[in-house]
Amino acid sequence: MTKSPVNLEKQQSIGIITIDYPPVNALSQSVRQGLVDGIKELESDDSIKAIIIRCAKRTFIAGADIKEFGSTPLEPHLPDVVNRIEASTKPVVASMFGTSLGGGFEVALACHYRVALADVKVGLPEVNLGLIPGAGGTQRLPRIVGTNKALEMVTGGKHYSVNALSEYNLFDAVFESGSDLDQQTIAYVNAMIDNGETLIKRVGEQPVNDTVEDWDTAIGALTKKSRGKLAPVVAAKLLKRTTNLSIEEGMKLEREEFLSLRTSEQSAALRFAFGAERTAAKTQFDAQPLSVKTVGIIGGGTMGSGIVTAFLSSGFEVILIEQNDEGLKAGTDRINGNFNANVKRGRMSQTQVDGYLAKLTTSTDYQSLSECDLVVEAVFENMDVKKTIFSTLSQVCKPSCILATNTSYLDINEIASVVERPEQVIGMHFFSPANIMKLLEVVKAEKSSEQAVVTAMAVAKQLKKISVLVGVCFGFAGNRMYTRYGREVQQMLLEGASVSQVDQALVNWGMAMGPLAVGDMSGIDIGVSARRAQPFPAFDKGYFKPSELMVDAGRLGRKTKAGYYDYSNNPRGEADPVVAELISEQSKALEIKQQTFDDETIVSRALLALISEGLQLLKDGIVQRASDIDVIWLHGYGFPRHKGGPMFQASQVGKEKVSQVLSNYRASEGALIWPEVDVDLIQ
Numbered sequence: 001m002t003k004s005p006v007n008l009e010k011q012q013s014i015g016i017i018t019i020d021y022p023p024v025n026a027l028s029q030s031v032r033q034g035l036v037d038g039i040k041e042l043e044s045d046d047s048i049k050a051i052i053i054r055c056a057k058r059t060f061i062a063g064a065d066i067k068e069f070g071s072t073p074l075e076p077h078l079p080d081v082v083n084r085i086e087a088s089t090k091p092v093v094a095s096m097f098g099t100s101l102g103g104g105f106e107v108a109l110a111c112h113y114r115v116a117l118a119d120v121k122v123g124l125p126e127v128n129l130g131l132i133p134g135a136g137g138t139q140r141l142p143r144i145v146g147t148n149k150a151l152e153m154v155t156g157g158k159h160y161s162v163n164a165l166s167e168y169n170l171f172d173a174v175f176e177s178g179s180d181l182d183q184q185t186i187a188y189v190n191a192m193i194d195n196g197e198t199l200i201k202r203v204g205e206q207p208v209n210d211t212v213e214d215w216d217t218a219i220g221a222l223t224k225k226s227r228g229k230l231a232p233v234v235a236a237k238l239l240k241r242t243t244n245l246s247i248e249e250g251m252k253l254e255r256e257e258f259l260s261l262r263t264s265e266q267s268a269a270l271r272f273a274f275g276a277e278r279t280a281a282k283t284q285f286d287a288q289p290l291s292v293k294t295v296g297i298i299g300g301g302t303m304g305s306g307i308v309t310a311f312l313s314s315g316f317e318v319i320l321i322e323q324n325d326e327g328l329k330a331g332t333d334r335i336n337g338n339f340n341a342n343v344k345r346g347r348m349s350q351t352q353v354d355g356y357l358a359k360l361t362t363s364t365d366y367q368s369l370s371e372c373d374l375v376v377e378a379v380f381e382n383m384d385v386k387k388t389i390f391s392t393l394s395q396v397c398k399p400s401c402i403l404a405t406n407t408s409y410l411d412i413n414e415i416a417s418v419v420e421r422p423e424q425v426i427g428m429h430f431f432s433p434a435n436i437m438k439l440l441e442v443v444k445a446e447k448s449s450e451q452a453v454v455t456a457m458a459v460a461k462q463l464k465k466i467s468v469l470v471g472v473c474f475g476f477a478g479n480r481m482y483t484r485y486g487r488e489v490q491q492m493l494l495e496g497a498s499v500s501q502v503d504q505a506l507v508n509w510g511m512a513m514g515p516l517a518v519g520d521m522s523g524i525d526i527g528v529s530a531r532r533a534q535p536f537p538a539f540d541k542g543y544f545k546p547s548e549l550m551v552d553a554g555r556l557g558r559k560t561k562a563g564y565y566d567y568s569n570n571p572r573g574e575a576d577p578v579v580a581e582l583i584s585e586q587s588k589a590l591e592i593k594q595q596t597f598d599d600e601t602i603v604s605r606a607l608l609a610l611i612s613e614g615l616q617l618l619k620d621g622i623v624q625r626a627s628d629i630d631v632i633w634l635h636g637y638g639f640p641r642h643k644g645g646p647m648f649q650a651s652q653v654g655k656e657k658v659s660q661v662l663s664n665y666r667a668s669e670g671a672l673i674w675p676e677v678d679v680d681l682i683q
Contacts, residue, residue: 006034008041013049014189015042015090024062025055027103029074031065032081035107039088049193051092052185053085053111059098060120061107069271078103078135079255082110083204091198095185096120096171099159106133109140112201113192115173115185118162122170125157127231129274130267130642134258138238139250140203144170146211151239155222155232204247215240228510229642230266265652269644273634276627276645280468281457283624287450289458290400293317296368296375298389300331303406304378306434309338312356313348313435314463319361319368328362335360338435366396374459376428378406381530386410387418394419402452404428409475409530412445423449426456429476431636432522439635440465441476468632471622474534478632480622481646484613486527487544487673488606489515494542494587496594497602499564500575505599506606512638515606519547520563520573525556539672541590549582608661610646611653615677626683647682655679 005021427443460467503514557563565573630645
């Protein structure tokens, strides 16, 4: 017989409803039903004077049950559950600990009292799934904290600590972290009963506390900030509409908007992304990861110092290797700069930073790495240099040490060929800035052991990064696709599109930055150098010619104050007629036919290039799943989350249309540029 996830007990005049539904006490149908039944039973017991809703194990109700995502909701629906709790004729107390989000927080808001440990975090993150709270969150929260704070919480989707909400009457009692919450809650409720203070405080019966000074201005600013995301704007407009409505009227409108958003493409994309991220780190390997405590990092440049910062911030002992003392000083200065920026922004305390930096050792002697569990090489992209480093590592590191390269493009099989234990060699491709970007491509080379791979992915989890397993090819998954995307962008420049037109079209569509502005930020010469190390594709006469022109003209991007844009007078960059002239002259020399571009054509062509290359990656076995490609693009390249990712977009466009458009491009530009792909790989 299946154990019920909701249990009742009575301690004298207190009725206790305990939710025990591992791992996070999510609001499954059985939990929802148990809450309704529990309130009904305890309410009818004359000996019970007050009711406590508590949870076992890790946390108070964390939110909706992920297992029910995408399925038809079963009764009782959550709005009915929270309304039933609030309607209880006996006071209901939420006993909160851990992280209570979404529906879990809505349950707490419906209770008449809320008590919590001091380290509790709460929030309404539904906008992150393209939704709004659907069980009274938009209606009860502003009655407690006011519409201004509710607007921030509902549209931002962030988690809030007890301290961050201390000025509001959200919690009736806060207990010291680590104390016995059950004991404290029972004592609190007994005191209520003994003192005759069992007043039923229904939040829904209170008026909305409208603290927003100018709703139109607030909604306008939010609309601009949301950059095409529907849910935050819908939530804001709903809050405005319901300021003078009853809880019943407000919840009715809330539910209508919730159900409408639930069927939207944006919500589907965001829910897809949520699931894809949780799938990405899964492999079929049975090997157990090695314990990694001490990590060596070779290279203290921008990338290496970012990697060091990431490891130190996660509690690892780190040894930084550079060629000389001057290099070590520059590297440690960069690391200190990374940490100082976090202190300035309030993300870390100076005490925390001092503790992290105490675990950093620097050296110019590779022998210092002899006891490392993992070494990550992060020097510039030169095969000979990397092979020399790995040959040395093979001699000085212990046999169990994992040897990782942070190369963005180079052949890891060739790098591994110089070591005695090639099974220990893998790629760990961090994205810049490495201490901030969440993506990590774990690259399995031909001879990489399963244990090396799962160790790298376990380390990624410790670093709080999202890891994706990929295979060896030029650029692996992300940069290989970015090269194909970039090729199409560059070709459109040669065919008559302007730099600002291309960038703006893609930003308007939702990309975090235009690809040409990204090139200026990262350095145009980096990509040019990587491509020059490869054979030139003779069949593609315009292949990355605009970027070649920029580098040959000394326009490397922001670092030279000139790239695709001019930065001499504006740090954000301005269009430069010199660039347009250079590209125009090149187009004429190559006899490339000119055309007029609109935003839709630019976006479609760039997106189809990504989809085409993504299908090739799947066919070649470089990635395990189509969804892994989407995770890479969401977290490595600023693809709009509410669009799901390039392969999700392919599924939305549909196999037939993708096939037709690709066939049209193939007919005009040839199969070497637009090869035959298997559209049946589109899910």
